Amino acid sequence: MPTYDPDNIFAKILRGEIPSHKIYEDDHTFAFMDIMPQADGHALVITKAGSRNLLDADPKVFTPLMTTVQKIARAAQQAFGVDGVLIKQFNEADAGQTVYHLHVHVIPRPAGTSLKPHSGQMADQTRLAEHAAKYRAALAQG
Amino acid sequence: MPTYDPDNIFAKILRGEIPSHKIYEDDHTFAFMDIMPQADGHALVITKAGSRNLLDADPKVFTPLMTTVQKIARAAQQAFGVDGVLIKQFNEADAGQTVYHLHVHVIPRPAGTSLKPHSGQMADQTRLAEHAAKYRAALAQG
Secondary structure, three states: OOOOOOOOHHHHHHOOOOOOOEEEEOOOEEEEEOOOOOOOOOEEEEEOOOOOOOOOOOHHHHHHHHHHHHHHHHHHHHHHOOOEEEEEEEEOHHHOOOOOOOEEEEEEEOOOOOOOOOOOOOOOHHHHHHHHHHHHHHHHHO | OOOOOOOOHHHHHHOOOOOOOEEEEOOOEEEEEOOOOOOOOOEEEEEOOOOOOOOOOOHHHHHHHHHHHHHHHHHHHHHHOOOEEEEEEEEOHHHOOOOOOOEEEEEEEOOOOOOOOOOOOOOOHHHHHHHHHHHHHHHHHO
16 A cells, blocks of 8 residues: 555645635544535544555544544534434545545435535535534534 | 434344354454445444444444454455455434444445445355455454
């Protein structure tokens, strides 16, 4: 497996070199809106520690990573009024990975809707900002 | 959210009341073949602690759960000769959940292939047994 590249786009987001629609941050994780959402409220949770994906991740990241995924998934139910939440994580290009920094997709799934394609169309920035605000409001309520 | 039902099919597999094509087991997790695979080598990792899905899971399970998912994903690469491994986890029916016991899908993704539908067709038992044996051999090699 190729090694981790610290100049990937998510590492740049973590360093503040590229803007993002931030939802949440703690010592070990960072959550923000996917700019090519497969559904409204499609969020990403990334680790601050650099790894290419799950395959080379240090198991020390698993509790903080999944605790944040759980937190964002619960907030998604509240913020987007859904019961269903899909979690996906891609390892390597053949599985659909496009950015080589460990990230977990959190996707609200309203009843009776289909997912849009992965890495499909860029969303409107105003809309993404509104969705990030919905998440932050849900998280603030606990 | 409805509560956890200890008579779900995966709880029965854990108690040995229903057979499964077992790949791996430790104190906190159990891995076996999905009987309706979306691709060859489609495995499931479940927690021994009962929770309905990720939303109500005790964060204590995250490190053992994801450590086993990582182990099975690495074994999948070796056992099925793939680079790509897709990880999925469904929360509630609208997201595709059909069994209400926390489980993570580990799906080998050979280049240039499409996934079969989720909960599609029952696989041949002999073939599932062979695939479980491939996983166990890969895990034994480390």
